Amino acid sequence: MSSQEATQKVTFTLNGETTRAEVHDAETLVDSLREGCGVAGVRVGCRNGDCGSCTAMVDDACVKTCLMLAGRAHGSEVVTLEGLGSLSRPHPVQTAFMEHYAFQCGFCLPGMVFSTISLLARTPHPDEAEIRDALSGNLCRCTGYENIVKAVRHAAAMLAAGNPENS
The missing domain is CATH 1.10.150.120 ([2Fe-2S]-binding domain)
Structure with missing residues (x-):
């Protein structure tokens, strides 16, 4: 990602723990979870919502995290396989x-x-x-x-x- 891309601070609950992250505006939740939070239970597969390997629960909804911008998780509860x-x-x-x-x-x-x-x-x-x-x-x-x-x-x-x- 370019160093000139805008970033934002997000806070969300990840598997029961408050998590704070700085994410790029175009960063997907799957990338933030894997790279920023060290969560391996979401996987990167197709990156277009077809395979389901990136799925997590976000506010009790089943979400393909490759299709969700990380900034949209602000204030949400995210549960991955590690937290189930x-x-x-x-x-x-x-x-x-x-x-x-x-x-x-x-x-x-x-x-x-x-x-x-x-x-x-x-x-x-x-x-x-x-x-x-x-x-x-x-x-x-x-x-x-x-x-x-x-x-x-x-x-x-x-x-x-x-x-x-x-x-």
Whole structure:
């Protein structure tokens, strides 16, 4: 970036911690999170919103951070995979994905997990078409999607059965 580009100071909550950053006006949130904040859970893939590898939750909305300017995060709550659960207490969606081996390389994981969380928040008992539609903005080249769909169904069942750990 040119040293003459304008910058702005932003403050937001990142995975529960107040974060302050100075960002260039044209800087995307994915770049700010990775380079400025050291968060690796958002990945840089296509840079045009097609793959979902940069997905995070911003103010409880599933957002492709490659399409969002970092300055727009000012005052927001941002949650990446690092802030979703822990090794000892994973989010039910993370548990379901692990139990159904719904990822291999993990590159698509942010988009798949956060799309699932967003789907289940608005549709607690989705059918297969609703699941596939919700995941359609994410690309996975490893699994063939069958295990991902099974994991979403399992996560829905876990949440419906009252397994609200970290949800």
